[in-house]
Every structure is written in C-alpha cells, then in structure tokens.
Amino acid sequence: DAGVIQSPRHEVTEMGQEVTLRCKPISGHNSLFWYRQTMMRGLELLIYFNNNVPIDDSGMPEDRFSAKMPNASFSTLKIQPSEPRDSAVYFCASSTRTGDTSETQYFGPGTRLLVL
Amino acid sequence: SQKIEQNSEALNIQEGKTATLTCNYTNYSPAYLQWYRQDPGRGPVFLLLIRENEKEKRKERLKVTFDTTLKQSLFHITASQPADSATYLCAPGGGNTPLVFGKGTRLSVIA
Numbered sequence: 001d002a003g004v005i006q007s008p009r010h011e012v013t014e015m016g017q018e019v020t021l022r023c024k025p026i027s028g029h030n031s032l033f034w035y036r037q038t039m040m041r042g043l044e045l046l047i048y049f050n051n052n053v054p055i056d057d058s059g060m061p062e063d064r065f066s067a068k069m070p071n072a073s074f075s076t077l078k079i080q081p082s083e084p085r086d087s088a089v090y091f092c093a094s095s096t097r098t099g100d101t102s103e104t105q106y107f108g109p110g111t112r113l114l115v116l
Numbered sequence: 117s118q119k120i121e122q123n124s125e126a127l128n129i130q131e132g133k134t135a136t137l138t139c140n141y142t143n144y145s146p147a148y149l150q151w152y153r154q155d156p157g158r159g160p161v162f163l164l165l166i167r168e169n170e171k172e173k174r175k176e177r178l179k180v181t182f183d184t185t186l187k188q189s190l191f192h193i194t195a196s197q198p199a200d201s202a203t204y205l206c207a208p209g210g211g212n213t214p215l216v217f218g219k220g221t222r223l224s225v226i227a
Binding site: 004033035041042043045048056091093103104105106107108109110 | 150157158159160161162165205209214215216217218219220
C-alpha cells in the first residue's frame with residue numbers, strides 16, 4: 001500500500017497568493033483529516049471528512065481556508081489569500097471510522113508551507 | 117475546553133534505561149488514548165491504543181498505562197536505544213469526536 005500521499009511536499013509562496021494542498025487517502029478509508037503543525041501550537045485539527053462529507057470544520061482558522069473532498073480518493077486544502085502566519089507543516093491523515101469505534105490514523109508525509 | 121499536557125518538551129536519557137513519558141488531560145473523559153511516534157520531517161506513526169477499561173497495554177519494549185481517575189497516561193520504553201529518539205505524541209479520543217493531540221515530548225536516547 002502506498003499510504004497517504006500528499007503534494008506538494010514543499011511550497012514556498014508570497015503573501016497574498018493562493019495555495020492548494022492535495023491529499024490522496026489510503027484506499028478503503030472513509031475518514032480524512034487535515035492538520036496543521038507548528039512549534040507553538042503543536043498538531044491542530046483543521047477539518048475532517050467522513051464519507052466525503054465535512055463533519056467538523058471548527059478548526060479552520062478563518063474564511064481564507066477551505067477544504068473539499070470531491071470523491072473518496074482526493075481532497076484539497078486551499079488558502080486564499082495566504083499570509084506569513086500560515087507557514088507550517090500541513091498533514092493529511094486517513095482512517096477507517098465506523099460510528100463510535102476508535103480509529104488509528106495514518107498520516108501522510110506532510111506539506112511544508114512557507115509564506116514570505 | 118479540552119486540554120492535554122505532555123510532561124516535558126524534551127527528555128534525555130541514557131541508552132539502556134527506561135524512558136517514561138507522561139500525558140495528562142483535563143475537561144475530558146476519553147474512551148481510549150493513542151500514542152504516536154513522529155520522526156523529524158515525517159508524519160506521526162501509530163504505536164499503541166489503550167481503552168478506558170484497560171489498565172495496561174504492552175507491545176515489545178513499549179508499555180502504556182491509563183489511569184482515568186488521575187486523568188493520566190504513562191508511556192514507557194524499556195531498554196531504550198538511540199533509535200528510539202523521536203517525538204512522542206499522546207492523543208485521547210472517543211465518541212464521535214476526533215483525536216486531540218498533545219504537543220509531544222521529544223525523547224533523546226544518548227549512547
């Protein structure tokens with residue numbers, strides 16, 4: 001299994017530009033999570049999907065952030081316009097989640113974003 | 117709001133000793149707790165899960181305890197090796213809410 005795939009691995013952009021991060025979850029997993037990790041705040045959940053439907057986006061910082069999951073094998077996280085404080089490592093994770101059962105999350109390698 | 121505290125940002129121990137990492141949580145009653153390992157430049161990797169009705173769980177040199185009264189989990193690595201050096205994250209979870217991760221403890225095992 002290829003695991004969770006994220007692209008790009010590194011992104012350097014200028015303030016005000018649009019940034020799109022991509023994620024392909026593990027085949028057969030029905031839940032997908034987007035996280036942001038910084039030294040100050042640790043690993044923060046931004047949004048998660050179950051069966052392609054957004055369940056909780058309360059962690060999305062503000063309207064500049066949006067996420068979509070058009071099908072079971074693809075998701076995007078978009079920042080428009082980007083700001084320097086968005087610089088962080090963004091992780092995508094997937095899991096098999098059925099109701100109240102615990103789930104192990106499988107993380108991708110992350111996208112390291114630097115906004116100048 | 118839920119709060120998770122891992123005992124220290126960094127822990128240095130001698131090779132061969134037992135490393136003990138602490139995870140405390142407040143305003144929360146998780147049904148289970150997971151531990152992950154994260155190496156530099158990589159995503160977290162799942163290690164162990166312990167449920168609220170389990171006192172202890174073991175996997176090779178790893179041992180996790182879960183005390184719902186103290187609201188605490190302890191993560192032990194026995195006979196530690198330099199290859200165990202990494203950041204370890206705890207993540208309580210349960211119900212229909214997703215995992216919430218602590219900031220992690222960076223463990224360095226010195227040869």
